[in-house]
Amino acid sequence: MPHKVYITRLKLTDFRNYAALAFDLDQRHVVLTGENGAGKTNLMEAISFLSPGRGLRRAAYADVARIGAADGFSVFAVVDGMEGPVEIGTGTAGGEEGQARRLRLNGTPARTVDELTDHLRVLWLTPAMDGLFTGPAGDRRRFLDRLVLSLDPEHGRRASEFDRAMRSRNRLLSEFRPDPAWVSAIEREMAGLGVSMALARLEMLGLLAALVERSQGNSSFPSARLSLSGFLDDCHGLPAYDLEERYLAMLQEGRLRDAAAGRTLEGPHRSDLLIRHGEKDMEAERCSTGEQKALLIGLVLAHARLVGDMTGHAPILLLDEIAAHLDRGRRAALFDRVDELGGQAFMTGTDRAMFEALGERGRYLTVANGRVSE
Numbered sequence: 001m002p003h004k005v006y007i008t009r010l011k012l013t014d015f016r017n018y019a020a021l022a023f024d025l026d027q028r029h030v031v032l033t034g035e036n037g038a039g040k041t042n043l044m045e046a047i048s049f050l051s052p053g054r055g056l057r058r059a060a061y062a063d064v065a066r067i068g069a070a071d072g073f074s075v076f077a078v079v080d081g082m083e084g085p086v087e088i089g090t091g092t093a094g095g096e097e098g099q100a101r102r103l104r105l106n107g108t109p110a111r112t113v114d115e116l117t118d119h120l121r122v123l124w125l126t127p128a129m130d131g132l133f134t135g136p137a138g139d140r141r142r143f144l145d146r147l148v149l150s151l152d153p154e155h156g157r158r159a160s161e162f163d164r165a166m167r168s169r170n171r172l173l174s175e176f177r178p179d180p181a182w183v184s185a186i187e188r189e190m191a192g193l194g195v196s197m198a199l200a201r202l203e204m205l206g207l208l209a210a211l212v213e214r215s216q217g218n219s220s221f222p223s224a225r226l227s228l229s230g231f232l233d234d235c236h237g238l239p240a241y242d243l244e245e246r247y248l249a250m251l252q253e254g255r256l257r258d259a260a261a262g263r264t265l266e267g268p269h270r271s272d273l274l275i276r277h278g279e280k281d282m283e284a285e286r287c288s289t290g291e292q293k294a295l296l297i298g299l300v301l302a303h304a305r306l307v308g309d310m311t312g313h314a315p316i317l318l319l320d321e322i323a324a325h326l327d328r329g330r331r332a333a334l335f336d337r338v339d340e341l342g343g344q345a346f347m348t349g350t351d352r353a354m355f356e357a358l359g360e361r362g363r364y365l366t367v368a369n370g371r372v373s374e
């Protein structure tokens with residue numbers, strides 16, 4: 001069983017509808033119930049800021065600060081983390097758009113928010129992800145990249161450097177006579193980064209597939225079969241160097257076409273994650289709404305297990321409005337599966353009765369008017 005990472009104290013200041021909120025937690029899972037608009041998802045979002053990135057809503061920081069607040073927002077947490085107890089403070093100062101989120105670990109400013117991954121991993125499933133299978137490829141790519149990031153924190157740096165290089169190339173190609181040596185140098189950089197990104201994604205899919213294979217048959221949720229398409233599809237198994245040369249040649253040959261299009265038409269930014277319902281052997285997008293939800297739950301649970309297995313520390317799991325779509329038996333199975341992962345899970349719902357099967361494994365809190373009570 002992986003080591004349990006859990007939050008023991010949470011304090012929010014000027015975060016969404018919370019002016020000031022503080023409460024203590026123990027190792028148990030946390031069930032947050034309350035009426036629509038009470039602030040349950042806001043609390044989940046606050047916890048998601050204990051991981052790098054823009055949180056589970058991918059919101060602009062200016063929208064996260066409480067309306068009327070004088071100066072940004074802050075989230076403070078005490079966590080029994082991967083390296084022992086740690087105090088985490090994160091937030092923004094001022095309401096400017098585009099500003100970076102600051103992080104303090106045990107009172108000391110951290111260089112980047114990426115340092116959070118030394119202490120805990122936070123994974124989530126929200127109703128906004130329900131359209132994952134039917135929505136745009138970009139959503140699935142982002143989902144996949146978050147999976148990769150939770151095991152390989154370097155993935156984010158590679159992706160943003162690739163993006164920067166690609167923007168430089170697009171800009172250069174739009175010039176009347178771009179300097180070919182400069183374009184080549186940028187393409188070489190893109191080839192290295194792009195292939196590393198593709199390989200990191202493939203490695204993640206391989207690990208997940210192996211885990212799904214091992215746990216086949218003993219799950220109440222369907223297993224997802226995942227593959228990638230849209231970039232270097234016919235090159236599986238080639239060494240990284242050959243893949244880089246291949247991608248480099250594609251970029252060189254595509255210069256005129258890309259210049260005309262005003263963007264780079266081939267690369268890891270064009271990949272799509274293909275998802276199939278394993279047991280039915282059917283594309284996820286053609287499954288029923290309920291089947292899609294179950295598939296997504298199965299996928300997130302498998303990923304959470306993988307993170308626990310690989311790091312030795314169970315991730316914190318945020319399951320927003322998870323119980324509503326499931327029948328009684330499935331709900332009970334979900335709580336068992338979540339508990340078996342060995343981490344602390346936060347779950348929300350409008351009705352406490354939905355969580356009956358969780359029993360004493362959970363702590364039940366009511367959210368109302370920007371406050372949390374027993």
Ligand SMILES: Nc1ncnc2c1ncn2[C@@H]1O[C@H](COP(=O)(O)OP(=O)(O)OP(=O)(O)O)[C@@H](O)[C@H]1O
Nearest residue numbers: 016017036037038039040041042063064065066067
């Ligand atoms: N920056 C902000 N400042 C103040 N209030 C905000 C801010 N952003 C969102 N809110 C408010 O927070 C409230 C609670 O939102 P939240 O999404 O957490 O509700 P919820 O309890 O999850 O509800 P539901 O059950 O409907 O999903 C909403 O009424 C919203 O208007």
